[in-house]
Amino acid sequence: MKAVGLNKFGGPEVLEYIDVPEPDSIGSEELLIEVEAIGVNRADLLIRQGIYPVEKTFPVVPGFDVAGKVKQVGTQVKGFQKGQSVFSLVDIDGYSELVKVNSHLTLPFPGNLSSSEAAAIPTxxxxxxxxxxxxxxxxxxxxxxxxxxxxxxxxxxxxxxxxxxxxxxxxxxxxxxxxxxxxxxxxxxxxxxxxxxxxxxxxxxxxxxxxxxxxxxxxxxxxxxxxxxxxxxxxxxxxxxxxxxxxxxxxxxxxxxxxxxxxxxxxHGQGTKLYQYVQEFQQQILPLFAQGKIVSVIDKVFTLREAREAHVYLAERKNFGKVVLRP
Ligand SMILES: NC(=O)c1ccc[n+]([C@@H]2O[C@H](COP(=O)([O-])OP(=O)(O)OC[C@H]3O[C@@H](n4cnc5c(N)ncnc54)[C@H](OP(=O)(O)O)[C@@H]3O)[C@@H](O)[C@H]2O)c1
Structure with missing residues (x-):
C-alpha cells in the first residue's frame, strides 16, 4: 500500500511517497481502517524534524488523525461494523492508505460530516x-x-x-x-x-x-x-x-x-484515561458537530502524495483551521 514516510529526519523534502507492507493482522480490540482523510497537525512537522519523540524505526510514517471506512473488526470489538464511517486518534502511521486503530479511540461520525471534516477532529x-x-x-x-x-x-x-x-x-x-x-x-x-x-x-x-x-x-x-x-x-x-x-x-x-x-x-500521554474522555466526547460534543453548532474548519485539502506541500503550507503559517491529506 502507499504511505508517506521518512527515512531520515529533516525538512519537507524527507517526506516520500512510498510503498509499505499492509498491516498483516490486527489486535482483538483494533479495527483496520481504509483511510479517506488524514488531519495534519503541527506535531507532524516536529516528528519529521526529529523534535517530537516517536518509538518507531525508519521509515517513520507520521499522522495522528484519520477518518475512513472500517475494513476489518477485531474479535473483541463491540459496536463497529465493516463499511462504517469512523474517525480515530492514532499514535502514529496515519499517512497511509490503511491503518490499524484502537477501537477505544475510534468513533463513528455523523452523516453531515465529510471524512475530511471528521479527520480534522481528534487531536x-x-x-x-x-x-x-x-x-x-x-x-x-x-x-x-x-x-x-x-x-x-x-x-x-x-x-x-x-x-x-x-x-x-x-x-x-x-x-x-x-x-x-x-x-x-x-x-x-x-x-x-x-x-x-x-x-x-x-x-x-x-x-x-x-x-x-x-x-x-x-x-x-x-x-x-x-x-x-x-x-x-x-x-x-x-x-x-x-x-x-x-x-x-x-x-x-x-x-x-x-x-x-x-x-x-x-x-497522546493519557493512557486508558483517554478512553473515558472519548466516550464522554461522543455523548457531549459530537452531537454539536452533528447539529452544526461546532464545525470543523478546513483550510486546505492536499492529496497524500502532496504531503510535502502540506507541511510547507503549515510551516509558513498560512492556514486558518485544519489542513487535510486524502490518499
Ligand atoms: N499537547 C497536545 O496534546 C497538543 C495537541 C494539539 C496541538 N498541540 C500544540 O498546539 C499548538 C497548535 O497546534 P496546531 O496543530 O493547531 O497548529 P497550527 O494549525 O500549525 O497553527 C500554529 C500557529 O501558531 C502560530 N505561531 C505563533 N508563533 C509561531 C512560530 N514561532 N512559528 C510557527 N507558528 C507560530 C501561527 O499562527 P499566527 O500566524 O497567528 O502566529 C501558526 O499558524 C502546537 O504547539 C501543537 O504542538 C498540542
Missing amino acids: VVYTVWITLFKLANLRKGETVLIHAAGSGVGIAAIQLAKYFGAQVITTASTDEKLKRAQEFGADYLINYSHQDFASEVKKITEGKGVAVILDGIGASTLAQNISAISKGGRLILIGGGGVGGLEGNLHLGRVIMKSITLIGFNV
Missing part, C-alpha cells in the same frame, strides 16, 4: 475540550485567552469556549486571521505582531486578567501569559516545540503570589 478538538473544560474547568461568564486563532487548536477552542458561554480573547499574527476568528465568535482580537497581548488583556479585563489561557506557542509567550492571567487563573500549556520554544524562564514568585494553576497536557 485538536479532544485537546481543546479536555484541557478547557475537564482540566481547567472553564465556566460560563469567565474570560479565556486563546492564542493563535487560526491554528487548528485555536479555531476549535474559540468555538467551544463561545458555545459554553465564555468570553473569548484571541491572538494572531495577522488582521485577516483575526477577522475570521471574529466570525467564529471571538469577542476581542489582538494582533500580536504589533500589540503587546498582556497589556491588551489588562485593558480588556480592566486590570483583572483572564481566568484561563490556552497556549500552544510556548516559551515566547510564557512571561506575558503570567502577566495576563488573573489571580487563581489556569494556564494550559500544550506546545512550543518548533513554535515559540520549550525552554523559558518562569518567575515562580509570580506564579505563587497569583495562585496560578499550571496545566501541562499531551493528548
Whole structure:
C-alpha cells in the first residue's frame, strides 16, 4: 500500500511517497481502517524534524488523525461494523492508505460530516475540550485567552469556549486571521505582531486578567501569559516545540503570589484515561458537530502524495483551521 514516510529526519523534502507492507493482522480490540482523510497537525512537522519523540524505526510514517471506512473488526470489538464511517486518534502511521486503530479511540461520525471534516477532529478538538473544560474547568461568564486563532487548536477552542458561554480573547499574527476568528465568535482580537497581548488583556479585563489561557506557542509567550492571567487563573500549556520554544524562564514568585494553576497536557500521554474522555466526547460534543453548532474548519485539502506541500503550507503559517491529506 502507499504511505508517506521518512527515512531520515529533516525538512519537507524527507517526506516520500512510498510503498509499505499492509498491516498483516490486527489486535482483538483494533479495527483496520481504509483511510479517506488524514488531519495534519503541527506535531507532524516536529516528528519529521526529529523534535517530537516517536518509538518507531525508519521509515517513520507520521499522522495522528484519520477518518475512513472500517475494513476489518477485531474479535473483541463491540459496536463497529465493516463499511462504517469512523474517525480515530492514532499514535502514529496515519499517512497511509490503511491503518490499524484502537477501537477505544475510534468513533463513528455523523452523516453531515465529510471524512475530511471528521479527520480534522481528534487531536485538536479532544485537546481543546479536555484541557478547557475537564482540566481547567472553564465556566460560563469567565474570560479565556486563546492564542493563535487560526491554528487548528485555536479555531476549535474559540468555538467551544463561545458555545459554553465564555468570553473569548484571541491572538494572531495577522488582521485577516483575526477577522475570521471574529466570525467564529471571538469577542476581542489582538494582533500580536504589533500589540503587546498582556497589556491588551489588562485593558480588556480592566486590570483583572483572564481566568484561563490556552497556549500552544510556548516559551515566547510564557512571561506575558503570567502577566495576563488573573489571580487563581489556569494556564494550559500544550506546545512550543518548533513554535515559540520549550525552554523559558518562569518567575515562580509570580506564579505563587497569583495562585496560578499550571496545566501541562499531551493528548497522546493519557493512557486508558483517554478512553473515558472519548466516550464522554461522543455523548457531549459530537452531537454539536452533528447539529452544526461546532464545525470543523478546513483550510486546505492536499492529496497524500502532496504531503510535502502540506507541511510547507503549515510551516509558513498560512492556514486558518485544519489542513487535510486524502490518499
Ligand atoms: N499537547 C497536545 O496534546 C497538543 C495537541 C494539539 C496541538 N498541540 C500544540 O498546539 C499548538 C497548535 O497546534 P496546531 O496543530 O493547531 O497548529 P497550527 O494549525 O500549525 O497553527 C500554529 C500557529 O501558531 C502560530 N505561531 C505563533 N508563533 C509561531 C512560530 N514561532 N512559528 C510557527 N507558528 C507560530 C501561527 O499562527 P499566527 O500566524 O497567528 O502566529 C501558526 O499558524 C502546537 O504547539 C501543537 O504542538 C498540542
